[in-house]
Amino acid sequence: xxxxxxxxxxxxxxxxxxxxxxxxxxxxxxxxxxxxxxxxxxxxxxxxxxxxxxxxxxxxxxxxxxxxxxxxxxxxxxxxxxxxxxxxxxxxxxxxxxxxxxxxxxxxxxxxxxxxxxxxxxxxxxxxxxxxxxxxxxxxxxxxxxxxxxxxxxxxxxxxxxxxxxxxxxxxxxxxxxxxxxxxxxxxxxxxxxxxxxxxxxxxxxxxxxxxxxxxxxxxxxxxxxxxxxxxxxxxxxxxxxxxxxxxxxxxxxxxxxxxxxxxxxxxxxxxxxxxxxxxxxxxxxxxxxxxxxxxxxxxxxxxxxxxxxxxxxxxxxxxxxxxxxxxxxxxxxxxxxxxxxxxxxxxxxxxxxxxxxxxxxxxxxxxxxxxxxxxx
Ligand SMILES: C[S@@+](CC[C@H](N)C(=O)[O-])C[C@H]1O[C@@H](n2cnc3c(N)ncnc32)[C@H](O)[C@@H]1O
Ligand code: SF4
Numbered sequence: 001x002x003x004x005x006x007x008x009x010x011x012x013x014x015x016x017x018x019x020x021x022x023x024x025x026x027x028x029x030x031x032x033x034x035x036x037x038x039x040x041x042x043x044x045x046x047x048x049x050x051x052x053x054x055x056x057x058x059x060x061x062x063x064x065x066x067x068x069x070x071x072x073x074x075x076x077x078x079x080x081x082x083x084x085x086x087x088x089x090x091x092x093x094x095x096x097x098x099x100x101x102x103x104x105x106x107x108x109x110x111x112x113x114x115x116x117x118x119x120x121x122x123x124x125x126x127x128x129x130x131x132x133x134x135x136x137x138x139x140x141x142x143x144x145x146x147x148x149x150x151x152x153x154x155x156x157x158x159x160x161x162x163x164x165x166x167x168x169x170x171x172x173x174x175x176x177x178x179x180x181x182x183x184x185x186x187x188x189x190x191x192x193x194x195x196x197x198x199x200x201x202x203x204x205x206x207x208x209x210x211x212x213x214x215x216x217x218x219x220x221x222x223x224x225x226x227x228x229x230x231x232x233x234x235x236x237x238x239x240x241x242x243x244x245x246x247x248x249x250x251x252x253x254x255x256x257x258x259x260x261x262x263x264x265x266x267x268x269x270x271x272x273x274x275x276x277x278x279x280x281x282x283x284x285x286x287x288x289x290x291x292x293x294x295x296x297x298x299x300x301x302x303x304x305x306x307x308x309x310x311x312x313x314x315x316x317x318x319x320x321x322x323x324x325x326x327x328x329x330x331x332x333x334x335x336x337x338x339x340x341x342x343x344x345x346x347x348x349x350x351x352x353x354x355x356x357x358x359x360x361x362x363x364x365x366x367x368x369x370x371x372x373x374x375x376x377x
Contacts, residue, residue, distance in 0.1 A: 001053035001084065003250045004077055006036060007261035008062040009279050016130040016200075017158075019192035021263035021277040022060040028279055029092045033069050035286040037076045038258050039275075042291060044080050046258050046268055054247035055089045059112075063097035067105035074110050088152075088246040093232035095141035096133040103148035113152040113245075114145050115185070119175075121175045122168050128206075132195065142179045152243060159217040161189055161208040162197075169217045173224040182243040186221050187236050188214060215363060223360075235365055252310040269303075269339045271295050279286055301374055304331050308372045312365065317356025331374055338372050360370050 010029055011022040055077060057070070065073075070091070077083060090113040091106060098116070118138040120126055126134055127253045133141075145153055155176050159169050176184060191208070200206045209217075224230055230238040234252065235243065250257060256268040263277040276282055276292035285292035298306070304327045311318040320339075324332040339355050342348035347361030347368060357365050 001051055001255065002047040002049045002081075002249075003054040003056065003247055003255060003257035004040075004052055004081070005056045005058060005247070005257055005259040005264055005266075006062070006073060007060065007259065007264040007275075008032075008057055008065060009060040009066050009262045011059070011061045012064065013130065014196075016128070016196035017189060017192070020060065020193050025279075026064065028283070029065065029069070031260070031283050032279060033065070033072060036073065037282045038286050039260050040076055040080055040258075042286070042289070043258060043260075043266075046273075047081070047256055048268065049256065050081045052077060052083045053075045053087055054250060054257075055083070055087060056247040057091045059092050060095050061097070061144065063093035063102070067102060067109065070106055070111065071109040073276055078188060084284060089153075089195055090115055090245070090247055092117065092143075094133065095138045095169050098141040098144055100144055100148060103145055103150070107148055107150065112150075113154065114150050115154040115156065115183075116141055116145070117156045118142075118176070119156060119158045120161060120164070120168075120219050121172050122164075125164060125168070128160075128163070129161065139175070139179065142181065146180070151182070153181045154239075154245065155179070155181050157184065157186045158189050158211045159186060159221065160214045162209065164209065164217075166213070166216060166220070170220060170224070173221060177224065177228045177230075183237070183239040183245060184225065184230060185237050188218070222362075231315070233364070234364065249314075252314050253316075254307060254310065269298075271297050302329060303327070303371050308335075308374075309369055312357055312369045312372060315356060317351075317354045321353065334374055337371065341371075342368060 009022045010026055014022070014024065030055050055074065071093045074089065089110050092115045094117055119129060121133050121135045121138060142153060142155070156163070157172055157176060166187060197206065201208065225232060225238040229240055231241060232238055233244050237248065254269070257266060259266040259275065262275055262279045262282040264275045266273040273295040274293050276285070279294050297326055308318060318335070320332060320335055323335055327366055339348055342361065343350070347358055347364065348355060349358050357368055
């Protein structure tokens with residue numbers, strides 16, 4: 001089984017914190033759709049396994065595409081590959097794009113999972129972040145999606161927003177779980193260079209939340225998710241069993257995927273490919289019959305580090321026997337040494353012959369993962 005990722009690089013406005021590649025020139029959408037279909041054709045041999053188990057429309061703002069464009073892209077996938085009957089087909093959406101007509105149309109075209117970017121239920125936070133929706137629209141979007149028959153809905157929230165109080169974060173969590181959703185992605189705010197938030201931070205106009213406050217918000221997230229029977233299956237992701245994101249899980253379990261569109265990444269066990277992060281250059285290169293981008297052939301060391309980074313982020317962890325067979329003795333011994341070190345601190349555990357980060361370790365997971373990486377000296 002393989003995955004297809006479409007990067008839809010368009011947004012009506014730029015949110016103040018976001019550095020994902022996007023253009024606000026919406027007049028390019030039509031040409032982009034033609035180009036991305038062509039790219040799929042040009043790269044039809046990238047995936048060894050042509051059976052597609054997941055399709056993911058990510059952004060940018062995929063909900064800016066018309067129903068016909070989404071339909072066209074799904075049709076193009078099925079004309080080149082074979083889409084499995086139970087395939088998970090996700091569309092990332094901004095709340096204010098989700099009209100009842102749009103929802104009913106995309107449902108008919110095969111979208112069966114929505115990932116709605118709500119970020120916060122505080123109108124003050126939303127204004128600060130430069131979002132184009134308010135809290136009422138966010139709640140309404142989820143309700144309309146449910147009315148249209150979507151029963152696999154994920155919501156994105158951000159915590160650690162400047163000025164966000166613990167009470168506000170608690171309110172956001174309670175509100176989101178009252179919406180009867182099936183999946184939650186909750187990210188700590190990151191300040192990326194070249195964003196308005198980063199510039200304001202540099203000028204002292206906004207301030208980062210204290211580390212201790214961040215940890216308290218993370219703890220509350222884990223606690224309230226648990227109370228609602230959501231399993232913390234990946235550092236930023238929570239869902240009841242059966243609703244884990246199949247597409248994102250495939251990134252974490254080394255399943256091959258083809259990423260289409262500007263700035264999209266692809267992976268097929270042997271190579272990693274990055275498309276150019278520029279929609280004009282992307283369209284121009286496709287029109288000339290090639291795809292502007294870069295690729296690297298993955299070394300054994302790269303593949304091991306990928307396995308560690310992705311595996312230790314999840315509740316399934318890593319498998320030492322697999323490491324021995326796939327990567328060899330040196331990597332295996334390195335992992336065993338690290339595991340012994342962290343088990344003694346209670347931050348890592350062994351379970352069913354696998355090794356994973358514990359609830360205690362999750363708060364310092366970046367540090368643990370970095371120690372497990374194998375650095376070629
Ligand atoms: C790239 S966006 C695409 C979804 C859609 N355009 C939206 O904004 O609702 C995917 C998610 O990444 C998260 N995100 C983007 N920038 C972030 C940042 N600087 N820190 C934390 N989370 C971020 C947000 O939660 C967002 O919903
Ligand atoms: S958060 Fe979403 S809508 Fe905002 S700029 Fe990023 S991709 Fe666009």
